[in-house]
Amino acid sequence: MKRFLIICFLGVISMAGQASTITKDEAIIRSNLYSFSALADQGAFEYLGRLFAPKLTVDYSALFGGAPESVARETLMKNWANFLPGFDTTFHEAGQIRLSINGDQADAAMDFTASHWLGEQGFWQVAGTYQFTLEKAADNWEITSVKLTNPTEMGSREILGQAPLKAAENLKQRHHNKVNFE
Structure with missing residues (x-):
């Protein structure tokens, strides 16, 4: 029993030491990147948009072809708002973040799985790695580029064409369910 307690005590000390190694900047970046997934799934585009720089590069060419695109964050949010809420449910599962900070610049990689459901049989899932670049902006870190790799x-991509048909109505319904606390 004594040995067990010593092992538990050493484990707690070890975890406490690891927890204190994260910096404030690392915490902000990690919070923003994990929020990226959750806010998209919740359709909270007005909050999701604040995670991005006013102008950023988006690169989904590994999945859909084409070339990287420079886009205003408002345009990106409008595009996503016209698409993602059209699914019955989405779940973007974010994995562990690998992070490197150099002054006011940061690079991060995060494995993910994004699942999309529509109707009884409609399902499409993509998994891979998001590579992010971020820049410090006042007390925040903004995403300046996001690239999907690997x-x-x-499932079937066929549901991707169907989702925009329901997006506006579904987003409107979600807005009705918001809690107003003011």
């Missing part, structure tokens, strides 16, 4: 897919 994608794998399951």
Whole structure:
């Protein structure tokens, strides 16, 4: 029993030491990147947009072809708002973040799985790695580029064309369910 307690005590000390190694900047970046997934799934585009620089580069060419695109964050949010809420449910599962900070610049990689459901049989899933670049902006870190790499897919892309047809109505319904606390 004594040995067990010593092992538990050493484990707690070890975890406490690891927890204190994160800096404030690392915490902000990690919070923003994990929020990236959750806010998209919740359709909270007005909050999701604040995670991005006013102008950023988006690169989904590994999945859909084409070339990287420079876009205003308002345009990106409008595009996502016209698409993602059209699914019955989405779940963007974020994995561990690998992070490197150099002054006011940061690079991060995060493995993810994004699942999309529509109707009884509609399902499409993409997994891969998001590579982010971020820049410090006052007391925040903004995403200046996001690139999807190493994608794998399951299900059918056919539902991607159907989702925009329901997006506006579904987003409107979600807005009705917001809690107003003011």
